[in-house]
Amino acid sequence: MTRTDLADLYRAYIACLNRQDWRQLGQFVGDEVRYNGEPVGLSGYRAMLERDFRAIPDLRFEIGLLVVDPPHVASNLLFDCTPTGLLFGLPVNGRRVRFAENVFYEFRDGHIAEVRSVIDKAAVEA
Template sequence: MLEEDVRSIPDLRFDIELRMLDPPRVAIRLSFDCTPVGLLFGLPVDGRRVRFAENVFHSFHEGRIAEVWSVITRRRSPPN
């Protein structure tokens, strides 16, 4: 999955904004700022700059990821 993402988003990087731990669960908010080639989430962005955040939750069982929930939200630029 990540190999495909790197091909379609050559400058793919993210920052961890928030990390919370409540065993056996981990919640993370990731911030993305990138320029995808072609489609992103089925939308034609064609190299335009895109900012979004992902809120992802992992549930662990016996030291392995058992479940993943993900919500992607639009990031807005701060007002001028």
């Protein structure tokens, strides 16, 4: 897969998330995906995303920076949202928060196989 192909695939994955089109998630995420070293599988990954959208009704993934070096993708995702209740264990209770997530993906056979995520929790605390 070329850099352009992988970048296009990643952008389509982000669009899928923003549409909450869970039936199409398997087009982008592998059945045995791992998240931060833990095997979660496609169903666990989907459940995690669904929980995120329930906790953050206006959640939207915005790509701030995208670096592609097949089979890897590095992305800085930007968020500007109003979570309900807790966010990463912090009581935000509907207040607007802005934060970033640095995510590193490994693709295998055209699907996300590994996800490593680091969230800027300090920005949420501020």
